[in-house]
Amino acid sequence: MKFKKIILVIIIFLSFLGIGSMLSNVQSREADQLLEAYGLSNNTRYIEIENKQNVRSFLLFLQKKYPRNKIQVHMTCKSKKNQTLVWSNHDVLNLPTESGRYFTKDDFKGRVSFAVLGLNAKVPTYKVQGNEYVYLNKKYYTVVGTLKHYRQMKQDSYYLSTSPKQPTGKLKLRDYQIIIDSSNKVIRQIAKHYGVKAKIPLFVKNHQIHQFSIIREITFIIIFLLIASFSNLVLAFIDWKTVKSTHLKGNLLRNWLINHGIRILLIEVLVTISAYFFLIWRTFLSKPQHLIWLLTGCWIIISVLYSLCILHLSRKDQNNA
Template identity: 45%
Template sequence: MNFKKIFLLLIPLLTFLCIGTMLSNIESGYADELLEAHGLTNNTRYFRTDSDESVSSFLRYLDKNYKHHQIQLHLDSNYEKDQVLVWANHSVKSLPTESGRYFSPDDFKGTISFAVLGPATKTNLLDVQNNKYVILGQHYYSVIGEFKDYPQVEMNKYYLSTGIDQPTAKDQLKNYRIVVDGAPNVISRIAKHYNAKLHIPSFVQEHHRDRLSILPDLLLMLAALVVGIVGNLLLATIIKRQAKLTHLHGDLLRNWVINRSVRLFMIEGVFAIAVYFFLRWHAFYSTYSSLRISLLASWIIYIVAFCIMLRYLVRKDRKVARITK
């Protein structure tokens, strides 16, 4: 195997790495955005109120009037700066955790509050028989999950579930910044009910400005794919040229080409699998299925490009042979 062929064989490996890395950059950007937003969407708005109403009464109001609307709340404490109360009436936007899990809808229905921690949380913690608890006064909150550590995002907060019958809902509403995610008309009606003015969170404003920030990564992924295709086109040319040098004919020649081609596909497949496991340990993905699909799709595209080129060269040779006769 000559140096040129070895070099061309390494191209798919490098392009698989590039595609997987760019995909990780894109997903990490989204994950950072989600973490900064505490799992909320671009519809999110916040307001403050001077109401002495309890959080529990506020949740009853939402449950009564907006039962069929999807709402998610984060109540940022004015006094416990790192504390956030979380509530949702239908589904919760999940966040990536290093261990355990994020909240589920069932966590807001009972009488017990749970906690999810950021990696830099400095709140009072207690470890008992491999179980962690957040201690606030006389209350103990079981820790069900801990976020992944991302240096670009401030992760010193801790999150507590809240619900109508939970101890975290006893405080007054005026002690929180009320962050609401839901349909815009629903959010407006809620704010109007409390005579409050809506504001746009900073993460929403930043996202509106930076929504094209993934374009360079997408272009690099496309460029890597093109390079991989070109590499396989050249490999098809080399294999066809080597086939001529064997002086084989008929079924022997066909089997020789098939054997070399299948061997090439297997090598590139092994490269894709190796890159998959390497990036699983060295890069972030919200779901590993996105990495699997990207690498598999790239591998198939490379194979198709190789086969098309090989078929073109074979037909070209046959045409030349007919002309010379």
């Protein structure tokens, strides 16, 4: 009997993992494909500038022309597809990291360029006295973090901070595809200033098409919840069968059911918490609080069903008596 109950608890745990995974799928898409790319919004557009300016001149223009507008720029190297320069005049989306951290606003202010690596970044790195550095073009870039694995982002990419004062600011603008995240008005003005056309990146088009296509995930969440609910109902039947075999009556029966029911519900609280931490560890979740709400709601539903089932069987037994 105990073996059956353990199997049912494991099924509930796996069902909760399935529910959380479906939420992760939804949030991965709603994160604007993570910039197949790295934290930009649906307003993102890209331009290509062919003049002889360097990155420094472009960023100085943005700072001078739009001091109060939020702008985030990602420059993807045309020759090195796995290299991206990142600049922003505000705090960027804090992407999940395996170790260290992602860029902050302060990283774009100083004279030192920093690096964030994908898990399998194809770039020369060196470790000196516990610190990791990227070595490119006879320059060292301090590695501040390594990104977690999630399928929307290339795992072999690496990202360098840039600003007018940093070494990366000396790179040629024409060697990069410039991705800009800001208001539509600002992007249009920038494109007009440089005499180019702002285009919609493919990852934004894909997100706009699929952002409401969550019927599949909702269906699976319902299926997993039904499996967990059915497992808990079976648990209730097993517990009732056990208590009937003891021939307890009256207060003894009531106390046994209450104590055993509380124990089962506490075990399922532990299962729910374990599922939460496992999902946080292994999946991408842009809003973990949504996972807390979803798993808590599922736990409440299966707990209520367990209690109602025991109550129904108890009253049915009393009526038959």
